[in-house]
Amino acid sequence: MDASLSQATQPGDTAGAAAVSCAAVLVAAPASGQGKTTVAAALARLHARQGRRVRAFKCGPDFLDPHWLALATGAPVHSLDLWMTGEADCRSRLRAAAAECDLVIVEGVMGLFDGTPSAADLAERFGLPVLAVIDAHAMAGTFGALAYGLQNFRPGLPWAGVLANRVASERHAGMLKDALREPSQWLGALPRDAGFTLPERHLGLVATTELGDAMARLDAAADVLAATPLGQMQTTQLPQVRFEAPASGEAEAVPPLLAGRAIAIARDAAFSFIYPANLDVLTALGARLSFFSPLAGDALPACDAVWLPGGYPELHAEALAACAPMRESLAAHAAAGKPIWAECGGMMALFDELVTQDDAQVHRLWGLLPGRVTMQKRLAGLGPQQLTLGSHTLRGHTFHYSRCETPLAPVAHTARPVATQPVGARGGEALYVHGPVRASYFHAWFASSPQATARLFGAMPIELENHAAIE
Incomplete structure (x- = not known):
């Protein structure tokens, strides 16, 4: 050396x-x-x-x-x-x-x-x-x-x-x-x-x-x-x-936009893709966090919003399909108008069906989103992405081996950073909004925009780039 x-x-x-x-x-x-x-x-x-x-x-x-x-x-x-x-x-x-x-x-x-x-x-x-x-x-x-x-x-x-x-x-x-x-x-x-x-x-x-x-x-x-x-x-x-220490004033204070709100977060082998920093941001926004394991049969905690993060629902599809009480609890949560942010694997679990690779098996999942997701051998999405909600932009990424088929029309798409946009690249990931459910393959880094993060969890309506509000 x-x-x-x-x-x-x-x-x-x-x-x-x-x-x-x-x-x-x-x-x-x-x-x-x-x-x-x-x-x-x-x-x-x-x-x-x-x-x-x-x-x-x-x-x-x-x-x-x-x-x-x-x-x-x-x-x-x-x-x-x-x-x-x-x-x-x-x-x-x-x-x-x-x-x-x-x-x-x-x-x-x-x-x-x-x-x-x-x-x-x-x-x-x-x-x-x-x-x-x-x-x-x-x-x-x-x-x-x-x-x-x-x-x-x-x-x-x-x-x-x-x-x-x-x-x-x-x-x-x-x-x-x-x-x-x-x-x-x-x-x-x-x-x-x-x-x-x-x-x-x-x-x-x-x-x-x-x-x-x-x-x-x-x-x-x-x-x-x-x-x-x-x-x-x-x-x-x-x-x-x-x-070197950051320059004075480089870090902005996080506004308490989720003060008093309780957020329940799925966390187990099927839903394990959680950045520790994202939990820190939710806490800084004022939210009270609780965790539950669908695979362990936990009940949905009393909450104002739910986060279903990414993970491996495809490896646990049979067990998730058997989680009838969780399916019913999430449906009741959504029927009450309470928001759900479903990210990649979390979104996959909310569709009607999950089809394993080579159409080997079809599992009936939680049915809060119409349509099905199908596993495939080839990578379907990879790379940095950003999602603009009103005047705020969340940065993050995408990485998945499944595709979804749904009658829902996306309300927005993520975009690649200009510097990484290859010639002829595919479009960004769809953002679906179905009642209070907000879902995408996009993995968000919450600290990139605490304001946009608060919108995902229902502190205020989602506003897209054209400023059309979605309740």
């Missing part, structure tokens, strides 16, 4: 006493599936079990990788995205974490330079040295070329070193190390080992709550990492990054 990295600083750092220094790295890779989450979580677990305070973040929109990072650190994991969450939010969260912990770990997204903005953009903006993870299972000399390219593709990118993943043997590891132009950048190798492999499915990693051995997998990965040069470094030997 380059000695100069011990004094890595944020570009334009002039905060003086307001700045905080802390060991920090951004774990990246040439592509998805290289082992970023395994390495980031193993590094966090290794230091946490040695008594150090570790905070982890995930670059870009993601609900699943944070499960593993949260298990490793014992702390909430927030997203950092220069577009969706914004630079000020990123700076504030990083600085707050650095002020209270010994090590900050940011897991990248996709490949290092993929996306707009990319993990490299985040690393450059905040001076986060990149720890590159490369899957080297069928590679020798090319490992060095990949490492060199990642480091030098963008001049001036902060760099920590490279770690090889899925290595066959010590001899193989030696070949990989010898391929590097700068041997000091070698941070070690992890072997191929099913004992700490993190299982995946169609939307990403399997959540830790679904595995009885999740912590054992992290401990196994941490044990192996402990024998590498990276794992043997103390936090004082890792790159020290200086995090």
Whole structure:
């Protein structure tokens, strides 16, 4: 690891006493599936079990990788995205974490330079040295070329070193190390080992709550990492990054638009895609939050509004179909004119039917929205999106493998950010309003517009871009 990295600083750092220094790295890779989450979580677990305070973040929109990072650190994991969450939010969260912990770990997204903005953009903006993870299972000399390219593709990118993943043997590891132009950048190798492999499915990693051995997998990965040069470094030997405090007045106060309102939130294996920051925003808006599990047979709590977040209703369709009391409770809630915000998987559960892949099975679901959703093998929606409600715009994203067929006409569509809009791209996600039900495949980042968030939960009528109000 380059000695100069011990004094890595944020570009334009002039905060003086307001700045905080802390060991920090951004774990990246040439592509998805290289082992970023395994390495980031193993590094966090290794230091946490040695008594150090570790905070982890995930670059870009993601609900699943944070499960593993949260298990490793014992702390909430927030997203950092220069577009969706914004630079000020990123700076504030990083600085707050650095002020209270010994090590900050940011897991990248996709490949290092993929996306707009990319993990490299985040690393450059905040001076986060990149720890590159490369899957080297069928590679020798090319490992060095990949490492060199990642480091030098963008001049001036902060760099920590490279770690090889899925290595066959010590001899193989030696070949990989010898391929590097700068041997000091070698941070070690992890072997191929099913004992700490993190299982995946169609939307990403399997959540830790679904595995009885999740912590054992992290401990196994941490044990192996402990024998590498990276794992043997103390936090004082890792790159020290200086995090500047946000500018005065950068953060706006959240108005209490949901004061006195009770919001019931579904939360279980079928409805698990919840950003911790979104809960914070609802609380800041003045709402009282309660949680219920449809899969556990919980009754719908007394409430003024319901949030059905995304998740995996397709994996639990049979159980959800059997939740007749929940179906009836939600129908009564809607009949009383009380709002429901149904997001992606939450929307799927509200249609009449869910059809599994290849039309294998048809499940009758909760019937608050007419029509059906059908699972498919190909990705149906992916990428950043924004939804404009009146004069306010919510930022977020979409990621799903199903399509819906409904007689409902969308009242609006989300749109891609102009900078990420490819030529000939498909339109945004539909927003459906059916009585007090508001539903979309769109995953919203509530902090991007607390005012628009309050509209979703019925604090006031929804106003679209043409300012037509929808009660």
